Amino acid sequence: MAREKKRRSTGRRSPLAAAALIGIGLLVTGGLYAGATAAIAATEDESPANATLTVEDGKKLFQANCATCHGLDLQGSENGPSLYGVGELSVHFQVSTGRMPMQAQSPQAPQKPVQFTEEQIDAMAAFVQSTAPGPTYPEAEVLEGEGADLSHGAELFRINCAMCHNVAGAGGALTEGKYAPGLHTTTPLNMYAAMVTGPQNMPVFNDLNLTLEDKRDIIAYLVFLQEAESPGGYALGSLGPVSEGLFIWVFGIGSLIALTVWITAKSN
16 A cells, blocks of 8 residues: 555656646647747738839829829819819828828818828829929938038027017917917928928928028928027927917916915915
């Protein structure tokens, strides 16, 4: 009997061994799953769906998402303007900022999450450019600000843009429910596109109004504003005396009133 008990006791597995086996199994399963997922993702990246889209693909995207308002032949309708002459630059600006397609008629197309990939946007822009040519993409030097004069760009921005967009590019209200958007997250390409195409309430600044060098300087100045830290601490929306005065009234005078009440209560 003693020998039998001894044999049985030596044949038992430790609880730690079972836990170790379960852990090893989970690690192996997780590794296989991760490898399979990576392989599938790599296959999807190389699939035709993610390949460079053509003008014909852009035409199909346009007909499916834009033709209801702008017409199958870009001629426009009662719900949307003609696109003849707008070019690829205008398409890129409107679609890459989420302003198009519009969800509903309003005084101004608001910026919202983008519905298309960069490749799809380029394909639609190429289709519009091939059908109704217009303003096109600038040279890289204009967007990268090579040789730009920041002080000159700041001066041009104050003269031509600050009355709507605010001197710090924070945007501002216009009439009849319209507004000039803030420029703190606008890309250099969309800055250039806005100046050249004049979306919505913005005037068109052609090369007679602002030369390519002028546009380059303005873009460089706005990029500088985006990257620069506020020297005075909190920017308070970069709205100038309005937000600063409101802060003083609410917190400054409010603190004085609270201090006065506290002193009065203590004296009693």
